[in-house]
Amino acid sequence: MAGIGGAETPAKKWGWGVLNTVVVIYALLPVLWIVSLSFKSSKTLADGNFIPREWSLENYQNIFSTSEFTRALINSIGIAIIATAIAVVFGTMAAYAIARLDFPGKNLLVGVSLLIAMFPQVSLVSPLFEIERSLGLFDTWPGLILPYITFALPLAIYTLSAFFREIPWELEKAAKMDGATPGQAFRRVIAPLAAPGVFTTAILVFIFCWNDFLFAISLTSTEQSRTVPVALSFFTGSSQFEDPAGSIAAAAVVITIPIILFVLFFQRRIVAGLTSGAVKG
Amino acid sequence: MAEIVLDQVTKRYPDGALAVQEVNLEIADGEFIILVGPSGCGKSTTLNMIAGLEDITDGELRIGGQRVNEKAPKDRDIAMVFQSYALYPHMTVKENMAFPLRLAKVDNATVEKKVKEAAEILDLSQHLDRKPSNLSGGQRQRVAMGRAIVRSPKAFLMDEPLSNLDAKLRVQMRTSVSRLQKQLGTTTVYVTHDQTEAMTLGDRVVVMRGGVVQQIGAPQFLYEQPANLFVAGFIGSPSMNFVPATLENGALRSVIGDVALTDRVRQLIEGADAPREVILGIRPEHFEDASLVEPAKLSAGGKFTSQVDVLESMGSDKYAYFNLTGEQAASAELQELAADAGSDDVPGDGISLVTRLSSASSAVEGASADIWFDADKVQLFDPSNGRNLTYTER
Ligand SMILES: Nc1ncnc2c1ncn2[C@@H]1O[C@H](COP(=O)(O)OP(=O)(O)O)[C@@H](O)[C@H]1O
Numbered sequence: 145m146a147g148i149g150g151a152e153t154p155a156k157k158w159g160w161g162v163l164n165t166v167v168v169i170y171a172l173l174p175v176l177w178i179v180s181l182s183f184k185s186s187k188t189l190a191d192g193n194f195i196p197r198e199w200s201l202e203n204y205q206n207i208f209s210t211s212e213f214t215r216a217l218i219n220s221i222g223i224a225i226i227a228t229a230i231a232v233v234f235g236t237m238a239a240y241a242i243a244r245l246d247f248p249g250k251n252l253l254v255g256v257s258l259l260i261a262m263f264p265q266v267s268l269v270s271p272l273f274e275i276e277r278s279l280g281l282f283d284t285w286p287g288l289i290l291p292y293i294t295f296a297l298p299l300a301i302y303t304l305s306a307f308f309r310e311i312p313w314e315l316e317k318a319a320k321m322d323g324a325t326p327g328q329a330f331r332r333v334i335a336p337l338a339a340p341g342v343f344t345t346a347i348l349v350f351i352f353c354w355n356d357f358l359f360a361i362s363l364t365s366t367e368q369s370r371t372v373p374v375a376l377s378f379f380t381g382s383s384q385f386e387d388p389a390g391s392i393a394a395a396a397v398v399i400t401i402p403i404i405l406f407v408l409f410f411q412r413r414i415v416a417g418l419t420s421g422a423v424k425g
Numbered sequence: 426m427a428e429i430v431l432d433q434v435t436k437r438y439p440d441g442a443l444a445v446q447e448v449n450l451e452i453a454d455g456e457f458i459i460l461v462g463p464s465g466c467g468k469s470t471t472l473n474m475i476a477g478l479e480d481i482t483d484g485e486l487r488i489g490g491q492r493v494n495e496k497a498p499k500d501r502d503i504a505m506v507f508q509s510y511a512l513y514p515h516m517t518v519k520e521n522m523a524f525p526l527r528l529a530k531v532d533n534a535t536v537e538k539k540v541k542e543a544a545e546i547l548d549l550s551q552h553l554d555r556k557p558s559n560l561s562g563g564q565r566q567r568v569a570m571g572r573a574i575v576r577s578p579k580a581f582l583m584d585e586p587l588s589n590l591d592a593k594l595r596v597q598m599r600t601s602v603s604r605l606q607k608q609l610g611t612t613t614v615y616v617t618h619d620q621t622e623a624m625t626l627g628d629r630v631v632v633m634r635g636g637v638v639q640q641i642g643a644p645q646f647l648y649e650q651p652a653n654l655f656v657a658g659f660i661g662s663p664s665m666n667f668v669p670a671t672l673e674n675g676a677l678r679s680v681i682g683d684v685a686l687t688d689r690v691r692q693l694i695e696g697a698d699a700p701r702e703v704i705l706g707i708r709p710e711h712f713e714d715a716s717l718v719e720p721a722k723l724s725a726g727g728k729f730t731s732q733v734d735v736l737e738s739m740g741s742d743k744y745a746y747f748n749l750t751g752e753q754a755a756s757a758e759l760q761e762l763a764a765d766a767g768s769d770d771v772p773g774d775g776i777s778l779v780t781r782l783s784s785a786s787s788a789v790e791g792a793s794a795d796i797w798f799d800a801d802k803v804q805l806f807d808p809s810n811g812r813n814l815t816y817t818e819r
Pocket residue numbers: 438439440442443444462463464465466467468469470471
């Protein structure tokens with residue numbers, strides 16, 4: 145086999161290995177730098193060493209000592225999970241309909257939802273601010289959840305309908321012939337096969353909500369609904385002359401953890417090629 | 426167990442396409458019936474209407490004497506095997522086969538027993554815990570069959586179930602499908618575009634063309650008494666030869682020789698109001714090397730001499746191919762058959778002829794040969810509508 149076009153030769157393997165290492169280092173270096181900063185004491189914070197000379201948990205103790213950060217963490221988790229759940233549920237239904245049914249205005253629906261996703265968010269901030277103020281949604285959880293759903297839904301619909309299209313139509317017919325009601329066919333055949341798509345979409349939507357800064361800073365004003373990215377920007381040192389970089393670094397590390405957990409948890413369920421073997425091959 | 430009756434069943438798709446037109450068909454309890462025809466002729470649509478996967482536009486469908494037009498597939502108690510097998514990829518072989526039973530809320534012990542039985546019949550016992558993606562094509566096909574037989578439905582519907590297998594496996598599976606159906610005695614409707622499957626599998630064959638049933642009958646009957654040009658050309662492999670011919674004073678003139686009509690043929694066409702110009706159809710096995718025909722029989726047939734284009738020796742017989750000068754027989758049916766066989770774009774002037782000669786024939790490729798044909802075996806068709814002028818019910 146070796147030597148035939150496209151086969152793996154040792155030289156090729158090495159080439160890929162090196163390239164991968166470079167990419168990983170390039171991507172991880174800033175992250176490691178933040179982690180390193182977060183473990184430095186305030187005296188050594190600006191010394192420029194990659195490996196802290198004095199390890200300390202001072203920054204972590206700082207951020208958890210006030211309610212400013214913990215409250216923001218709760219807001220972030222709550223808002224992101226609710227928005228994700230709603231967007232994925234509605235996205236699943238819409239995507240299933242788009243993939244499986246022919247109804248008038250289908251292409252228009254897909255087009256409009258893509259249009260929303262491409263709309264510059266900045267231009268929506270001021271109108272949203274006014275609307276939410278008059279509706280009493282300003283600085284509340286729903287005040288953030290609603291715009292998040294608006295922007296996450298097109299993403300969810302688009303990703304999910306691609307997944308649904310991959311599921312052979314005939315499986316549903318087969319389930320019907322085997323005696324399933326439409327509900328049973330969906331629950332026992334289609335849903336398990338669509339699961340990887342649903343989880344992938346959930347991850348993407350969650351990350352989008354979790355990382356948002358623009359809406360969060362414009363549509364909140366107090367701890368009541370301020371999310372972590374915004375809370376971070378409000379961090380100050382205990383005195384005017386103290387550098388908040390250590391605390392910010394510690395907070396940044398903390399808010400990365402839920403994302404990593406979320407991805408790891410769902411990744412186990414994303415089994416590529418789950419539909420292979422359904423039809424001839 | 427049940428008989429299935431299609432009464433003037435018609436299907437018009439929402440886009441206006443008329444896929445199936447007024448099909449009348451009575452399928453007896455336990456019968457193995459084949460729907461055959463070129464692709465796009467409405468076989469799958471007919472099957473899907475029986476299954477309940479497509480609505481019936483017009484007409485009535487009765488299963489076991491009961492009108493089922495409005496019933497959902499799950500209430501018709503019919504199992505289906507799909508061309509793509511449609512196995513559930515996230516379930517093991519066992520779960521796939523048990524699925525219909527689980528939906529029917531059958532108790533665990535019975536499920537185990539039935540799946541085990543089906544697996545034994547289909548030789549799948551060692552594979553019960555594997556996923557479909559780890560099975561070969563033939564094994565997947567058997568799982569699909571297993572899923573259909575576990576719940577002993579009233580009828581099986583199969584839509585080209587073997588067309589995704591390679592040629593050798595297809596022959597093997599063909600015999601096992603046939604054996605299985607006899608063993609279970611379940612009414613079966615089997616769709617195929619392969620005329621060999623049609624000839625070998627069914628009790629009766631339904632030939633369809635453009636949504637219209639052309640003829641229904643036992644395979645051998647369709648072979649011997651095709652109702653029209655389309656059935657004549659579709660059934661049989663290699664297919665029937667067609668040559669333009671002229672009827673004149675009780676004689677038949679064509680490039681393969683002039684013959685007097687035999688009494689049998691004359692009687693048949695008398696009542697049929699035959700035109701002067703006809704299409705002569707004759708099967709390859711009704712030719713013979715003239716030097717091997719007894720003198721007494723020689724005069725009871727026509728004769729032509731031509732150069733052998735290609736000679737294929739099969740051991741038991743020889744197939745000699747000829748290319749005679751003259752106009753090809755022309756009709757809409759023959760054109761459609763050629764298009765379906767993919768041979769409509771093969772350039773060919775003149776009339777191509779396939780003959781089956783006995784192995785003792787001394788015909789040689791490239792050399793001239795004297796070929797005889799049996800005048801009593803000719804079939805005559807009306808070129809304007811394809812009707813078989815020599816058709817008889819007996
Ligand atoms: N869903 C559909 N909508 C419109 N026309 C269809 C549909 N399905 C099949 N047809 C048309 O109906 C005719 C018969 O199709 P089908 O029953 O699938 O043929 P076969 O199985 O004999 O190849 C074809 O002309 C096909 O184009």
